Amino acid sequence: MAEAIRKGPRARDLKAMPGFKTVAWLCIIALYLPLAVLVIFSFNDNRSVVRWTEFSFRWYEAALSNDGIRNATWVSVKIAFVATVVATAAATMAALATTRTASFRGQGLAYGIINQPLMIPEIVTAIATLSLFALIKTATGVTGIGYLMAAHTAFCIPFAFMPIRARLEDMTLVLEQAGADLYATPWQTFRHITLPLLMPGIVAGAMLAFVVSLDDVIITLMVAGPGETTLPIYILGAIRRGITPEINAVSTILVGVSVLLVVLLFFVQRRMEK
Amino acid sequence: MPETSNATQSTRSDRAAISARSLVKTFGAGENAVHALKNVDIDIRENEFFTLLGPSGCGKTTLLRMIAGFELPTSGTILLDGQEITALPPYKRPVNTVFQSYALFPHMTVAENIGFGLKMLGRPADNVQGRVEKMLALVQLEAMANRRTDQLSGGQQQRVALARALAPEPKVLLLDEPLAALDLKLRKNMQLELKSLQAETGITFVFVTHDQEEALTMSDRIAVMRSGEILQIGAPKDIYERPTHRFVADFIGDINILEGEIAGAGGGTAQVRLKDGTTISARLAEGMAQTGPAAVAIRPEAARIAGQGETADLTGTLENVVYFGAASYLHLRLNSGEEFVLRQPGGLDGHDLSRGARLGIAIQPGRARVLE
Amino acid sequence: MTETSLSAAHREAQARATRTRYGLLAPALIIILAISILPLGITVVYSFLEPGTYGGVVWNFSTDAYVQFLFERDIFDDTLTFDPAYLSIFMRSIGLAFGAMIGTLILGFPTAYFIATKPRNQRNFWLFLITLPFWTNLLIRTYAMLLIIRDEGFVNISLMKLRLIDSPISILYTDTAVFIGLIYSYLPFMVLPLYASLEKLDFRLVEAGYDLYASRWKVLRHVIAPLAKPGIIAGCILVFIPGLGAYITPELLGGGKSLMIGNMIAIQFGSSRNWPFGSAAALILMMLVIIVLLIYAASAGRGRRTHG
Numbered sequence: 001m002a003e004a005i006r007k008g009p010r011a012r013d014l015k016a017m018p019g020f021k022t023v024a025w026l027c028i029i030a031l032y033l034p035l036a037v038l039v040i041f042s043f044n045d046n047r048s049v050v051r052w053t054e055f056s057f058r059w060y061e062a063a064l065s066n067d068g069i070r071n072a073t074w075v076s077v078k079i080a081f082v083a084t085v086v087a088t089a090a091a092t093m094a095a096l097a098t099t100r101t102a103s104f105r106g107q108g109l110a111y112g113i114i115n116q117p118l119m120i121p122e123i124v125t126a127i128a129t130l131s132l133f134a135l136i137k138t139a140t141g142v143t144g145i146g147y148l149m150a151a152h153t154a155f156c157i158p159f160a161f162m163p164i165r166a167r168l169e170d171m172t173l174v175l176e177q178a179g180a181d182l183y184a185t186p187w188q189t190f191r192h193i194t195l196p197l198l199m200p201g202i203v204a205g206a207m208l209a210f211v212v213s214l215d216d217v218i219i220t221l222m223v224a225g226p227g228e229t230t231l232p233i234y235i236l237g238a239i240r241r242g243i244t245p246e247i248n249a250v251s252t253i254l255v256g257v258s259v260l261l262v263v264l265l266f267f268v269q270r271r272m273e274k
Numbered sequence: 275m276p277e278t279s280n281a282t283q284s285t286r287s288d289r290a291a292i293s294a295r296s297l298v299k300t301f302g303a304g305e306n307a308v309h310a311l312k313n314v315d316i317d318i319r320e321n322e323f324f325t326l327l328g329p330s331g332c333g334k335t336t337l338l339r340m341i342a343g344f345e346l347p348t349s350g351t352i353l354l355d356g357q358e359i360t361a362l363p364p365y366k367r368p369v370n371t372v373f374q375s376y377a378l379f380p381h382m383t384v385a386e387n388i389g390f391g392l393k394m395l396g397r398p399a400d401n402v403q404g405r406v407e408k409m410l411a412l413v414q415l416e417a418m419a420n421r422r423t424d425q426l427s428g429g430q431q432q433r434v435a436l437a438r439a440l441a442p443e444p445k446v447l448l449l450d451e452p453l454a455a456l457d458l459k460l461r462k463n464m465q466l467e468l469k470s471l472q473a474e475t476g477i478t479f480v481f482v483t484h485d486q487e488e489a490l491t492m493s494d495r496i497a498v499m500r501s502g503e504i505l506q507i508g509a510p511k512d513i514y515e516r517p518t519h520r521f522v523a524d525f526i527g528d529i530n531i532l533e534g535e536i537a538g539a540g541g542g543t544a545q546v547r548l549k550d551g552t553t554i555s556a557r558l559a560e561g562m563a564q565t566g567p568a569a570v571a572i573r574p575e576a577a578r579i580a581g582q583g584e585t586a587d588l589t590g591t592l593e594n595v596v597y598f599g600a601a602s603y604l605h606l607r608l609n610s611g612e613e614f615v616l617r618q619p620g621g622l623d624g625h626d627l628s629r630g631a632r633l634g635i636a637i638q639p640g641r642a643r644v645l646e
Numbered sequence: 647m648t649e650t651s652l653s654a655a656h657r658e659a660q661a662r663a664t665r666t667r668y669g670l671l672a673p674a675l676i677i678i679l680a681i682s683i684l685p686l687g688i689t690v691v692y693s694f695l696e697p698g699t700y701g702g703v704v705w706n707f708s709t710d711a712y713v714q715f716l717f718e719r720d721i722f723d724d725t726l727t728f729d730p731a732y733l734s735i736f737m738r739s740i741g742l743a744f745g746a747m748i749g750t751l752i753l754g755f756p757t758a759y760f761i762a763t764k765p766r767n768q769r770n771f772w773l774f775l776i777t778l779p780f781w782t783n784l785l786i787r788t789y790a791m792l793l794i795i796r797d798e799g800f801v802n803i804s805l806m807k808l809r810l811i812d813s814p815i816s817i818l819y820t821d822t823a824v825f826i827g828l829i830y831s832y833l834p835f836m837v838l839p840l841y842a843s844l845e846k847l848d849f850r851l852v853e854a855g856y857d858l859y860a861s862r863w864k865v866l867r868h869v870i871a872p873l874a875k876p877g878i879i880a881g882c883i884l885v886f887i888p889g890l891g892a893y894i895t896p897e898l899l900g901g902g903k904s905l906m907i908g909n910m911i912a913i914q915f916g917s918s919r920n921w922p923f924g925s926a927a928a929l930i931l932m933m934l935v936i937i938v939l940l941i942y943a944a945s946a947g948r949g950r951r952t953h954g
């Protein structure tokens with residue numbers, strides 16, 4: 001009897017594997033430790049990124065008054081904004097086409113094309129895009145930030161596409177049919193039924209696209225012309241010049257923005273599930 | 275019913291709200307083709323509560339979706355008030371639907387849901403509001419006007435769906451198994467409510483269900499469907515008491531079906547020799563074959579135990595008695611081996627009801643019918 | 647309605663659906679075709695041209711880019727001698743990516759299993775913890791790793807303070823540093839698909855395994871692992887492919903010493919000014935990726951057949 005009782009809790013524990021919990025905790029710690037160190041030493045009142053002296057916003061002040069960083073931030077935001085708007089619009093339309101009309105021949109091909117930027121190593125896309133843009137630049141003489149915006153738009157599309165398509169696939173067609181039944185023309189049905197219901201997916205897609213554009217290094221590095229320095233490219237250059245807490249401060253801000261967006265995204269998706 | 279003269283027919287079709295002519299719907303093609311509707315003709319009259327009844331897959335929902343405009347027929351014609359609407363998109367048809375899942379818009383309030391159709395029709399805002407209030411009163415949901423639809427109970431959602439579909443005053447209201455998701459008690463209430471709403475509004479209701487009892491209680495007329503065909507159209511009483519088709523008889527209510535062969539016929543009555551050798555007389559509907567194999571249908575309540583000295587139409591061995599208070603159901607085994615159930619009203623005194631007792635069965639004159 | 651006008655209506659409806667569909671698809675497809683797929687065609691062309699002195703290409707057909715991959719051309723007499731320098735970079739990249747794949751699998755499987763066996767309402771939180779670093783900038787995460795494993799970094803200083811070591815362990819700018827960096831970067835890619843398949847796992851099967859006197863290891867090996875196979879394969883692909891094309895990790899943690907394919911390609915378009923060779927190397931990298939994906943597709947297809 002006593003043995004049977006003792007067996008109770010152990011029986012539930014059968015799923016647990018020895019050592020797995022330790023490894024899992026180690027992984028979580030290993031994922032966060034470097035970032036934690038980075039963030040902590042961004043508040044260090046000292047040039048050192050290892051020896052803690054005193055808490056201060058010194059490096060944030062330095063970073064925020066640094067023209068290079070301010071310009072790079074502005075360039076990053078401009079590119080991310082344009083890429084997000086265009087990519088989200090294109091992805092929304094494509095998602096409507098693949099979920100709101102009967103399945104068609106070539107659907108697999110369309111998915112393949114839309115997801116292509118995810119399947120090719122980024123460095124390959126980067127040098128290929130560079131080659132194309134170099135050709136266009138020589139042929140037309142046109143330069144500018146538009147090239148970066150175009151490149152970002154292309155690789156943002158699959159990221160925006162994923163949550164929008166997922167949302168549409170979860171939405172039953174019957175609501176749109178109810179709209180049509182109640183005298184809404186196809187456009188009115190889209191405007192009053194489909195679009196409001198799809199909104200959480202579109203917001204999620206746009207946020208993903210924004211984060212992905214904001215974080216891009218390789219394609220930007222290859223395609224960027226002189227003076228078109230985005231924040232990650234600025235950080236990469238600064239790291240190459242030498243490690244300073246100022247880099248920690250800028251990095252912390254960039255990480256903060258990404259984390260904030262992703263946390264928001266998490267809540268948007270939780271609302272979507274309801 | 276005089277259906278022969280052309281004149282009568284034309285006046286009837288004038289009064290038809292919905293007419294379908296030779297409707298065919300085939301999904302897919304070749305060997306995998308599914309024939310959802312095979313040449314359906316139907317006239318649904320103005321102001322009637324019309325029910326499409328049949329098991330799932332019989333084509334009733336396809337027919338409804340075609341009237342709503344969600345599906346194009348493969349061939350055939352649909353008329354609304356004599357106007358062709360076969361290829362008209364749903365938003366151009368003065369027909370509204372109550373969906374099985376209700377399909378309420380989750381991002382709108384109850385009032386916004388109900389006003390949606392009128393808003394889309396471009397009615398002025400105050401006009402819409404007045405109508406919405408009227409509809410809310412009609413379905414007794416005045417207090418819920420500003421609620422979100424997911425805060426409502428199933429029955430309330432059902433009422434919102436109804437109000438939303440009725441608000442634009444459609445010529446025809448289509449209801450796709452709207453009560454299927456409700457529990458039994460609520461379903462009974464809603465059946466009565468629907469029926470009185472229909473009478474109140476005077477709108478033609480086309481109701482789809484697989485529940486025969488629901489169909490019998492609510493409908494003015496019923497069309498029984500099976501595998502894409504309409505087997506019989508008629509008032510509930512006709513369908514129940516005078517089924518012309520074996521499937522109809524079997525699908526609606528309890529019935530005994532006995533196999534036999536017509537021995538002689540005349541004057542709307544046939545003498546059918548059953549498998550155990552006895553011959554009984556049964557009504558023969560017009561146009562039915564006067565010879566050959568036939569099945570006789572007898573409702574349990576159309577038969578009772580033959581009294582002393584009375585001649586029994588059939589004889590069977592008692593196998594089981596199920597007591598229901600006001601009546602008892604007696605399960606008998608005939609000499610042919612077929613089962614026969616009869617409903618014996620009142621007390622059971624004076625009969626030998628022990629298992630294995632031989633009992634005579636008397637059938638009410640005219641209540642045995644030959645099936646196609 | 648007559649048969650013909652009805653079939654006309656059908657055709658009209660179909661034509662309208664087709665117009666809508668392609669109209670809606672057009673922007674996304676055109677953008678990606680023009681900015682992502684067309685350039686690959688240009689890369690193919692470039693790989694058969696001669697390099698320009700100051701970058702770019704000279705429009706003369708040449709297979710030198712591919713020859714150069716394996717051979718060194720003598721400047722004076724044009725003779726070819728076998729030169730494994732570039733090949734060894736490829737082999738090192740494959741080795742590092744493969745190592746990172748195995749490493750993330752060894753670390754990721756217990757982690758995914760741990761999360762999948764958590765109570766349902768806690769799982770999302772744990773998953774969120776795993777995915778959050780994935781959404782922070784890869785460059786910044788790599789930089790953070792650099793801060794940690796430097797000679798005077800957090801790890802060495804801590805270990806020295808604890809008197810576990812006397813002098814710092816130098817791993818920065820070695821293959822080890824790149825290996826650690828790759829595992830750190832791509833661990834979430836492994837955990838997510840593993841979790842997705844483990845979460846669906848019916849743990850009654852595990853109990854059935856114990857019931858039949860299997861040891862924990864045997865249950866893991868013969869019950870859980872086969873059921874989690876789709877997740878394992880997907881995770882391996884998701885780590886191996888980006889690992890193979892990694893640029894930032896070797897750039898920051900490998901210094902100039904531990905190059906991978908990605909850096910080598912970038913250098914051809916930068917200081918080396920050999921676009922055709924860079925294009926050829928990029929195409930070879932892409933071919934490797936496509937081969938891996940094809941193997942994956944074939945194995946997934948086979949899986950579906952046996953289940954179907």
